[in-house]
Amino acid sequence: MSAIIDVKGLVKRYGPRTVVDHVDLAIEQGRICGFLGPNGSGKTTTLRMICGLLTPDGGSGTVLGQDLIKGRDVIKRQTGYMTQRFGLYDDLTIAENLEFVARLYELPDIAKVVDAAIQRLGLGDRRNQLAGSLSGGWKQRMALAACVLHQPRLLLLDEPTAGVDPKARRTFWDEIHALAAQGITVLVSTHYMDEAERCHEIAYIAYGKLMARGTAAEIVARSGLHALVATGDNADKLAPGLSGQPGITAAAAFGATLHLCSPDEAALKRAVATVSNKAIRWTETEPTLEDVFIHLMGQAQDNMAAA
Amino acid sequence: MNPVTSALKRLLAMIIKEARQIRRDPLTMGMMFVIPIMQLVLFGYAINADPKGLPTAVLSYDNSPLSRAIIRAIGTTGYFSEAGPVNSESAANALMQAGEVQFLITIPDGFFRHVVRKEKAQIAVEADATDPSTVAPAIAAINAAIAQTLNAELQGPLAASRAQAAPVNVILQRRYNPEGLTRFNIVPGLLGIILTMTMVMMTALAVTREYERGTMENLLAMPVKPLEVMVGKIMPYVLIGAVQVAVVLVASRIFFNVPFLGQAWVFGLATLLFITVNLAIGFTFSTVARNQLQAVQMSFFFMLPSILLSGFAFPFRGMPGWAQIIGAALPATHFIRISRGVMLKGASFTQLAPEILLLAVTLVIVGTIAVSRYRVTLD
Numbered sequence: 001m002s003a004i005i006d007v008k009g010l011v012k013r014y015g016p017r018t019v020v021d022h023v024d025l026a027i028e029q030g031r032i033c034g035f036l037g038p039n040g041s042g043k044t045t046t047l048r049m050i051c052g053l054l055t056p057d058g059g060s061g062t063v064l065g066q067d068l069i070k071g072r073d074v075i076k077r078q079t080g081y082m083t084q085r086f087g088l089y090d091d092l093t094i095a096e097n098l099e100f101v102a103r104l105y106e107l108p109d110i111a112k113v114v115d116a117a118i119q120r121l122g123l124g125d126r127r128n129q130l131a132g133s134l135s136g137g138w139k140q141r142m143a144l145a146a147c148v149l150h151q152p153r154l155l156l157l158d159e160p161t162a163g164v165d166p167k168a169r170r171t172f173w174d175e176i177h178a179l180a181a182q183g184i185t186v187l188v189s190t191h192y193m194d195e196a197e198r199c200h201e202i203a204y205i206a207y208g209k210l211m212a213r214g215t216a217a218e219i220v221a222r223s224g225l226h227a228l229v230a231t232g233d234n235a236d237k238l239a240p241g242l243s244g245q246p247g248i249t250a251a252a253a254f255g256a257t258l259h260l261c262s263p264d265e266a267a268l269k270r271a272v273a274t275v276s277n278k279a280i281r282w283t284e285t286e287p288t289l290e291d292v293f294i295h296l297m298g299q300a301q302d303n304m305a306a307a
Numbered sequence: 308m309n310p311v312t313s314a315l316k317r318l319l320a321m322i323i324k325e326a327r328q329i330r331r332d333p334l335t336m337g338m339m340f341v342i343p344i345m346q347l348v349l350f351g352y353a354i355n356a357d358p359k360g361l362p363t364a365v366l367s368y369d370n371s372p373l374s375r376a377i378i379r380a381i382g383t384t385g386y387f388s389e390a391g392p393v394n395s396e397s398a399a400n401a402l403m404q405a406g407e408v409q410f411l412i413t414i415p416d417g418f419f420r421h422v423v424r425k426e427k428a429q430i431a432v433e434a435d436a437t438d439p440s441t442v443a444p445a446i447a448a449i450n451a452a453i454a455q456t457l458n459a460e461l462q463g464p465l466a467a468s469r470a471q472a473a474p475v476n477v478i479l480q481r482r483y484n485p486e487g488l489t490r491f492n493i494v495p496g497l498l499g500i501i502l503t504m505t506m507v508m509m510t511a512l513a514v515t516r517e518y519e520r521g522t523m524e525n526l527l528a529m530p531v532k533p534l535e536v537m538v539g540k541i542m543p544y545v546l547i548g549a550v551q552v553a554v555v556l557v558a559s560r561i562f563f564n565v566p567f568l569g570q571a572w573v574f575g576l577a578t579l580l581f582i583t584v585n586l587a588i589g590f591t592f593s594t595v596a597r598n599q600l601q602a603v604q605m606s607f608f609f610m611l612p613s614i615l616l617s618g619f620a621f622p623f624r625g626m627p628g629w630a631q632i633i634g635a636a637l638p639a640t641h642f643i644r645i646s647r648g649v650m651l652k653g654a655s656f657t658q659l660a661p662e663i664l665l666l667a668v669t670l671v672i673v674g675t676i677a678v679s680r681y682r683v684t685l686d
Contacts, residue, residue, distance in 0.1 A: 053527055053685050076530050087525025104529045 004029050004154055004185040005050060007061030007068060012045050012054060019045045021208035022059070027187060027201075029153075032180050034199030035189040038297055042208040043189040044084060047156045050187070051081045064153055075154075077105070080147030084158040086139050088146060090132030094123055097131050098146055105150035117145045137168025144175060148184075155179065157188040161195065173198050193290050204293060206300035216289055225249065225287035225295055226268055227261040233279035245271040249295045261291040334597075338604045342611065349615045349630075357444050358625025362390035363410040364399045371419035376460050377430070380452040381412065386445045403482065405658040406644055409435045409624070410445065422461075428475045436481035437651045438492050441622045446479055453477065483651045491566075494559040495646040496619040499639045501555060502548055502578075503585055503613045504606075509544050510589030511602035519598050524685065533681040537674075541586040548582035568653030574646065577659070580666040581642040587673040588638075594680040613639040641665050 005027040012020040020042040027033045035043050048054040050063055052072035060067075066074045088097045098114045107113050118127050121141055134142065140160050147155065157176075161169045173195065180186055180200075188199070196202055197216050204212040204219070212219050230238065236253035242260060243251035247267025252259045262268045272282055329336065363381075367374050381387055390408050393399045402408040413431040421428035432449060434442045453475050461474075484491045517523040526536065559565040567574075588609065596602040614620055616634035623634060634640045641662040648654035648662075656663070 048685060051528055053524065055686050073530065076528065079528075081525075081528040083521065083524045083528070085521035085524075087522050087528075089522060090520070101529065104531050 002029055002065075003027060003062075005061075005063050005187065007050065007059060007063070009059035010046060010049055010056050010061070011058030012042070012049060013057050019208050020049070020056075023205065023208070023210045025203060025210070027185055029185050030180055030183045031200045032176060032186040032188065032198075034196045034202045035187055035205070036191070036196055036202060036293060037189075037205035037211075041205050043205060044158055046205065047081070047158050047187065047189065051079050051156050052076055053081070077150070078152050079154045079156060080150070080152040082140075082143050082147045082155070082157045082160055084162070086131075086143060088131055088139075088143055091130060093128045093130055094118065094121075094134070094142055095127040097142070098149060101146045101149050107150060113149060117149055121145050135168075137164045137172070140164055140168070140172060141175070144172065148179060153184060155184055155186045155188075157186065159189050159191065161190065161192065169195070193288070196289055202289075204296055206297050207304055209300060209303070211296040211300055212292070220287055220289060220292055223287060223292040223295060224263050225261050225291055226263070226265050227259065227285045227287040227291060228268060228272065228282050229285045230258040230260065230275075230280050230282050231256070232281050233277060235280050238275060238280070242271055242274075245274065247271075249298060250291055259285070259288075259291075261287050261295070263295060332601075334601050335604060338608060342608065345608075345611060349612065353616060353626050353630035354621045355625035355627075356440065356621060358441050358622040359385045360388040361386060361409045361441060361445060361624055362407060363387040363412060364390055364393040364402060364408045365412045365414075366393055366396065366399060367414040368416040369414050369418035373419050373422065373456070373460050374414045377414070377453055377456045378412075380456040381449055384448040384452050386448040387412075401658070403433070403435050404648070404652050404654050406435070406648055406652075406654070409441065412449075422457075422474055425474070429478050430475060431478045431480065433480045433482050435652075436484040436487055437647050438618075438622055439481070439484060439487035439489060440492075441624070442479075442481060442487065446477070450477055490563045491651055492647070494555075494563055494565045495650045496617075496643045498552060498555050498578075498646050499581070499617065499643040500610075500614055500619055501551060502582055502642070503639045504610055505551065506544060506548050506582055506585035507589040507592065507609055508603060508606040509547070510541060510586045511592040511596060511606050512589075512599055513540055513544075514590055514593030515596050515599050515602040518593075527682075527685065533678055537587075537590055537677060537681060541583065541590065544586055545579070545582050548585075549578070552578050552582075565650065567650050569649030570656070573654075573656045573659060573663075574649045577642060577645040577649070577663050577666065580663065580670060581638060581645075584638045584666055584670045584673060587670060587677050590677040591673060591680060594677065613637050616640070617643050619643055638666060638669050641669075 003026045005025055007026075008024045010020055010023040010025070011018065023042070023046055025046070035047070037043050045054060049056045050068070052075055055069065062068065063071070063075045064078050068075075089100070092100065095114055095118060098117050099110055102110045102113050118124055123138070123142070131139065131142065144157070144160065155176075161172055164172065169192070176186055176188065177198075188195075190196060199216070201215050202212070202219055203210060212222070214222070234256070235258040236256050238258050239251050239253040242248060242258070245251070245267070247264045248260065248262050248271055250259065250261050251271075260268065260271065262271070365378055367378065382389065387410060390402070393402065396413075399408065399411045403411060411433040413433070415429060415431070418428055418430070430453065432446065434445070436442050457474055481487055517526060556567070560567065589606065592605040592609070593602055596605055612633060616626065616630055617623070617637055617639040618634065619639065623631065623640065626634060645659050645662050648659050
């Protein structure tokens with residue numbers, strides 16, 4: 001297996017702010033890598049550096065076997081980049097948008113390529129509809145179709161499903177898996193935990209630093225977090241009181257239950273001890289990916305404060 | 308609470324929010340102050356409806372002291388400046404057609420003799436009347452200068468000639484626009500203004516729109532080169548501009564009877580160059596403007612001097628030196644000279660070559676700026 005993305009020490013600065021701070025990232029061919037992290041953590045900037053839209057201030061590496069900087073034009077031709085904001089033209093029809101993209105990539109037999117893409121999308125009867133009139137979910141699927149028109153070997157998707165309904169998200173992810181099955185490598189940023197779990201592997205970035213790497217299970221197992229779930233007698237109402245306790249990473253209400261987690265088992269016990277209500281039952285549970293990410297974010301903040 | 312007080316409180320909220328937003332857009336604020344100041348300066352200092360120092364060629368076939376005195380007197384009116392020696396009618400005509408000379412004063416052979424003998428003495432003044440407003444005050448100055456000279460020079464035995472009602476006739480010939488119609492001047496100039504107005508703004512908006520709607524990032528991620536983006540964005544507008552010109556030309560012929568004496572290809576070439584220059588300027592603006600409002604403001608900022616300093620609305624030669632320098636830097640100035648030259652005077656390519664060359668040079672300069680400012684990355 002060869003690494004499709006293999007970059008080391010990527011740095012991007014805007015003035016005094018380091019937005020991406022020595023990020024290493026390697027992704028094997030055909031893998032779907034979920035790119036997670038809080039808003040403003042440098043996900044978009046990293047994606048833009050990989051696809052040649054931004055010049056890194058530091059670091060090096062290869063994308064699709066090409067040098068990240070010198071091979072920019074070659075990389076562009078074999079990469080599909082889907083921007084966070086809808087990047088196609090609202091005032092062109094679906095067919096016209098796809099045709100424009102096909103022409104820019106100098107594809108042969110444009111009419112056929114566009115027709116096939118529209119058929120795959122299932123938009124045959126709406127090909128002459130303006131892209132601006134499509135719903136959010138359809139827009140994203142169309143944008144995806146546009147980015148794979150030239151059969152790229154690498155897909156970079158920047159929060160492709162933000163604001164899209166669950167069914168459309170499901171369809172979108174089915175398509176991503178189908179593309180990966182064809183050997184396309186995918187790096188996709190998201191805020192949704194269910195989407196993170198559908199990825200082969202995850203990279204978690206916070207404040208420009210890569211904090212965790214691996215499969216979802218590996219990341220949870222390596223986190224060293226302990227979690228408890230509380231049920232019964234308005235357990236969810238305990239959340240505000242417990243979240244401020246020392247050593248507690250997260251105290252979150254899920255419906256009528258409460259999810260409590262900490263890297264320190266003793267801290268967990270101390271927090272439970274502050275609850276006098278004996279009607280509440282505490283049981284041990286697996287920490288969730290969300291717990292881990294919140295914990296990692298806190299760690300990143302502590303590191304920043306220490307530095 | 309009192310409904311008036313609560314309405315005022317909400318009003319205050321609105322005012323504060325609006326003022327804060329305005330403060331966040333310094334370019335708009337700047338424009339709001341710079342444009343009125345620019346208008347004030349241009350209207351107050353640059354524009355002069357009574358232009359002086361107009362380039363004039365003198366052909367004198369009568370070498371008498373009286374002729375020389377008249378020429379001197381005409382010179383001291385301030386309305387004319389001698390544009391080098393001219394020794395033939397045809398040379399003077401060529402200069403006028405090229406726009407280098409606005410007046411040709413001819414004193415015929417035997418002028419002095421005619422004055423003395425009380426025969427009909429004549430001085431011929433041919434004026435380039437493409438801009439009729441500059442002609443009238445200049446002619447009045449000539450008449451006054453001649454009358455004064457005759458009074459001073461015709462003394463003693465010659466005083467009898469002076470007594471005659473009008474010892475010297477000034478024969479005025481308005482070239483290119485015999486009836487002195489203002490619309491002959493306006494219509495060819497308007498072409499330049501219409502093209503400046505629409506072409507600059509259209510491209511400035513077209514490119515800014517890509518940034519504002521977020522489609523530029525997508526475009527940059529695809530294999531398309533800056534020059535291709537620029538030329539591709541510009542080309543459809545070249546066609547639109549060409550159609551605009553055709554419409555204005557046909558209308559000017561049908562409704563205003565404005566002549567078209569010159570060669571169509573010279574006009575076509577200059578028009579194409581001019582349209583492209585304007586589009587390149589618009590493209591450059593779009594690389595600076597952060598949103599479509601700013602693009603419109605910058606286009607307006609460019610349009611104002613193009614209307615006032617190009618010789619379209621006011622005589623170019625009436626402006627002070629600094630305004631002429633600014634005016635000469637505007638492509639509209641040169642295009643308007645070309646369109647007036649071709650349409651009204653039938654000027655040839657060779658005569659207009661300097662203006663056309665200037666447009667071409669401007670295109671290269673602006674095009675280079677536009678391409679170098681356009682970024683392949685988002686850095």
